[in-house]
Amino acid sequence: MRHVAIAASILLAAFHFWTATSGVFESFTQRNTHLLLVLAATTAFVLSRDRQVGDLRHKIMAVASVMLSISLIYNLVNADFFANRMAYVTPLDGLSIVMALFGMAGLLAVAILMMGWAFGLIIVVFLIYVALGQVLPGAFGHRGFGLSWIVDHLYYTKEGVFGIPLGVSATYIFLFVFFGALLDRCGGGKFLIDLALAMTGRLRGGPAKAAIVGSAMMGTISGSAVANVVTTGAITIPLMKRNGYRPHFAAAVEAAASSGGQLMPPVMGATAFVIAEFVGRPYQDIAVSAVVPAFLFYLGIFCAVHFEAVRQGITRSGERIEGGLWTGVLYLVPIGVVAAAVFAFSPMRAGVLGSVSVLVVAASYMLFRGEIVQLPRRILEGIEAAARAMGPVAVACAASGMIVGVLSLTGLGLALNNAILDLAGQSLWAALVLTMLSSLILGMGLPTVAAYLVQAGVTIPALVSLGVAPIPAHLFVFYFAILGNVTPPVAVAAYAAGGVAQADPARTGWTALAISVPAFIVPYMFVLDPALVLQGGWLEILVSVATAIVGVVALAGAIVGSLWRRIAFASRLPLAAGALLMLIPGISTDVAGAVLILIGIGFAASRPAFNAIETTSEERENAP
Numbered sequence: 291m292r293h294v295a296i297a298a299s300i301l302l303a304a305f306h307f308w309t310a311t312s313g314v315f316e317s318f319t320q321r322n323t324h325l326l327l328v329l330a331a332t333t334a335f336v337l338s339r340d341r342q343v344g345d346l347r348h349k350i351m352a353v354a355s356v357m358l359s360i361s362l363i364y365n366l367v368n369a370d371f372f373a374n375r376m377a378y379v380t381p382l383d384g385l386s387i388v389m390a391l392f393g394m395a396g397l398l399a400v401a402i403l404m405m406g407w408a409f410g411l412i413i414v415v416f417l418i419y420v421a422l423g424q425v426l427p428g429a430f431g432h433r434g435f436g437l438s439w440i441v442d443h444l445y446y447t448k449e450g451v452f453g454i455p456l457g458v459s460a461t462y463i464f465l466f467v468f469f470g471a472l473l474d475r476c477g478g479g480k481f482l483i484d485l486a487l488a489m490t491g492r493l494r495g496g497p498a499k500a501a502i503v504g505s506a507m508m509g510t511i512s513g514s515a516v517a518n519v520v521t522t523g524a525i526t527i528p529l530m531k532r533n534g535y536r537p538h539f540a541a542a543v544e545a546a547a548s549s550g551g552q553l554m555p556p557v558m559g560a561t562a563f564v565i566a567e568f569v570g571r572p573y574q575d576i577a578v579s580a581v582v583p584a585f586l587f588y589l590g591i592f593c594a595v596h597f598e599a600v601r602q603g604i605t606r607s608g609e610r611i612e613g614g615l616w617t618g619v620l621y622l623v624p625i626g627v628v629a630a631a632v633f634a635f636s637p638m639r640a641g642v643l644g645s646v647s648v649l650v651v652a653a654s655y656m657l658f659r660g661e662i663v664q665l666p667r668r669i670l671e672g673i674e675a676a677a678r679a680m681g682p683v684a685v686a687c688a689a690s691g692m693i694v695g696v697l698s699l700t701g702l703g704l705a706l707n708n709a710i711l712d713l714a715g716q717s718l719w720a721a722l723v724l725t726m727l728s729s730l731i732l733g734m735g736l737p738t739v740a741a742y743l744v745q746a747g748v749t750i751p752a753l754v755s756l757g758v759a760p761i762p763a764h765l766f767v768f769y770f771a772i773l774g775n776v777t778p779p780v781a782v783a784a785y786a787a788g789g790v791a792q793a794d795p796a797r798t799g800w801t802a803l804a805i806s807v808p809a810f811i812v813p814y815m816f817v818l819d820p821a822l823v824l825q826g827g828w829l830e831i832l833v834s835v836a837t838a839i840v841g842v843v844a845l846a847g848a849i850v851g852s853l854w855r856r857i858a859f860a861s862r863l864p865l866a867a868g869a870l871l872m873l874i875p876g877i878s879t880d881v882a883g884a885v886l887i888l889i890g891i892g893f894a895a896s897r898p899a900f901n902a903i904e905t906t907s908e909e910r911e912n913a914p
Contacts, residue, residue, distance in 0.1 A: 390441040401689035467560070498599070628640050868887035
């Protein structure tokens, strides 16, 4: 079965590079083919695992995949008819309706197996609503739709399964996922971690800072928080523990830093491409808008670990990387190529050029080392890793299409939008808090792209109607869906990091949440002040960024309880209050915030110093 998985993965890669260079097929054909190839590779990989573990799960996966595959093949055989027919006007025959029901049932089952019951339950609720919502009273009732109409809308138009989300997956996303996987397998991932250690290893608490820098750089080639944790955490967490950080804190730092990887331009997570399509703006605009929020996210975490190092009396680690750093510097070239190509060409061409540049760099290194025979194996590993990563993304995009389709068919999106506005009392602050909570809850249990898509037709329109610009509104939901990875009680990234660090998962999750508090403030900042997403004049942008930096640093110091030394509550309180004021746009709030921060610093300077908590090597090894 593994040979089938590899063959399907190769076909998937060949299909995407062919269409990226020669032109995509008609959208219905492109999306069906993409989903069919991803499904074949993913199912074959699942079935190639140990059959003694989860055998029933394997059988269900096989049956569901066959059902969906039959439906997709039927669509491809009749692609010309479905692409040219008039939806809702040209009637569907009985076989088309049966095939659509087969496909949606199979897709729902695969989505549940890949992403859990929470996602499946949300889809089921929406499907029950479209079938029976006419019996509901008031604004949430709809006029009722026949089976043929529902199937037509959800499965044979671009409003449902084969809509915008799957369209993005079928064009842009695979190319960037493959670029990241290939760069990692060819040695680029190791180089980025080595570079982070070289940049920060000799600083105070250097391994923790290396984890942050390394996770940020790995974020340019990885769209998964858990994958980022496993990749960088295997190196940085042991270093942090040796440097004096307690295991749960080391794991929390890695979890928080890895979660922000999807925010990092130029290659952000898959969700960023979907946002670009929903907003109707080029991907380049989304990437540029995310620069400052991503910087503030990592600045907050960086300051938190630095102040923790001060508070704990952790010194410079003196960690050094093995070998010369310059031997891998050419791995920066592919990242530079992608960054330049994203702005000079289309995202599809940028993905192709990035992958080609990785191959050129890898081949050069391998020729120099006499290891060129390993290049085909590295390419195959990259193809396999990309196909595995695409499974949850493509299935989430396709399955979320059913939710989007129900919202557009029934008008439920508008009803929920009005309900949110009524619940919030037309208050922007209340609407933002409600949106944050729903994004965090969805982000806890769903992939980021699925959590975002559930919200795209519900809470985001409510924010826009209250005056929030479209890009900040979409990034607000995206940002908090990412932070769901470090929000207890689920906190999947924190639990993964806790496993690497052999630390208590619950304690790791709550510590990761505490470290991320400054990051929780950032989305409110760029919603209230669009200059932070680079909308406005340069002077306005510079002032906003400067005040935001001061606010984030001060807030991190107040939360941790140290600056250049440990500080008392009398200093922390004005620091926190001043930081929050600095985060609110306006001259008066900036001045008041600056005064309070200066008062907090003054208290810290005038009061007797608290002794840092020195840790011995034995304590570091046995720290709880």
